[in-house]
Amino acid sequence: MNRYGRIGLIFLVILVACTPQTHSVTPNATSQAGGSVLILATTTSTQDSGLLDVLIPRFEAQSGYQVKTVAVGSGQALKMGEEGNADVLLVHSPQAEEAFMQAGWGKDRVRVMHNDFVLLGPPSDPAQIRGLDVATALRTIAEKGVLFVSRGDNSGTHALELSLWRRLNLDPQGQPWYLETGQGMGATLMVAAEKQAYTLSDRGTFLAYRDRIGLEILVEGDKELQNIYHVITVNPERWPQVNYAGAVALMTFLIHPETQKIIASFGVEQYGQPLFFPDAGQP
């Protein structure tokens, strides 16, 4: 190596000597377990609805914890809990949650609220499913081969949709009428609207998009379309570094009567109907 190479080396040494200062800008609040920072892994639907923007600042003010809310699909949120990368989860994927608890990854699991799913489609309703129960509606869509758009992203919504197909003994994957976007609810609604297709959506996201997409609710109110949210604390026995005290504090906050009242009234002003129904105390 010649002199130029050596100059490069000298620069590198100087730089390495300088970097630690550059990187210590952020205060290191959680050097020890049980610090004041709490990582909440939740689903995109709760974040997109804006509910957490109302609840989390209140919790932070009351408890003194600083919450880092990471919005991902329910599947990824549970994965983050499994690997100890989150302290507390707010998710809606009951079957996966039960498996999660049985495997010992979670410590406590409490029901917080629910909203519901709706089956949407174009107003012309080419498969004639308006007003049917959801099982018959999906079977009809499959039989007639009308386009259906799926999230395909392992989210809670996707998990529910798959369990509905499974109960019908249908496997839509790979069918020409079945499209998987692999994206969030909003993007999936846009695809469904452009393709004039059927899709399954949570009510909150649909209301936010209603004016823009021209899809209508064709099936709703079916018991199978309930979307139940549980809060889960990550088991500190599996991951000693998780902030269990903070997780319990957030869980207690979410099921507190006052918080439940806020949940019940959230969205009424903007959409004329609530987006979530408080459920604390129910099994």
Add this chain to the structure above:
Amino acid sequence: MDTEILAIILLSLRVSLTATLISLLVGLPLGTALALSRFRGQTMLLSLINTGMGLPPVVVGLVVAMLLWRSGPLGTLNLIYTPTAIIIAQTLIALPVVVGLTASALQQVDERLRWQLAGLGASTWQQVLTLWLEARLPLLAALMAGFGAVISEVGASMMVGGNIKGQTRVLTTAIVLETSRGAFDRALVLGGLLVGLTFLVNWGLTVIQQRGRR
């Protein structure tokens, strides 16, 4: 303009400018060394760096996130979901751009200039400084390309920053969020701000660049 948007803009600027600055401090000497020395495997190394210019940000984000998660080897540093984590990822994205473009900028300078400088008794330092001055236009372009790559990337910021309100939400991740919320008007405004901001920074750099054109 509300304070939240202002905070998002300032964070975007702080994170991306810091990442660009670090990649300049590392990349300029590295690129210089790479351009001016001769060694076995040089072409291979240059090809790898040029490939790095096209590195998908989301892959960089995934790798950095896996390192910084609590379950990862650097988990105890508690850097995941902080602006520092975004700076680390963006530095890795900008670095190959700065190194690669620096190397090609300097290789473009007539080799006889170096011989002449050496013949006139210039020290290595003086030679390098003269070359940098000679290639200042493409070098500033390298800087702009590096900045452009990081201010506009969203995959890595989302993975390692988490798009946390008030903490790690930058312009690009805010645009993704507003889009998924269906607030396309807000998303468009943020997009306009992002382009405006990128323009301002590049305008400043271009002024410096063109002033040096004499």
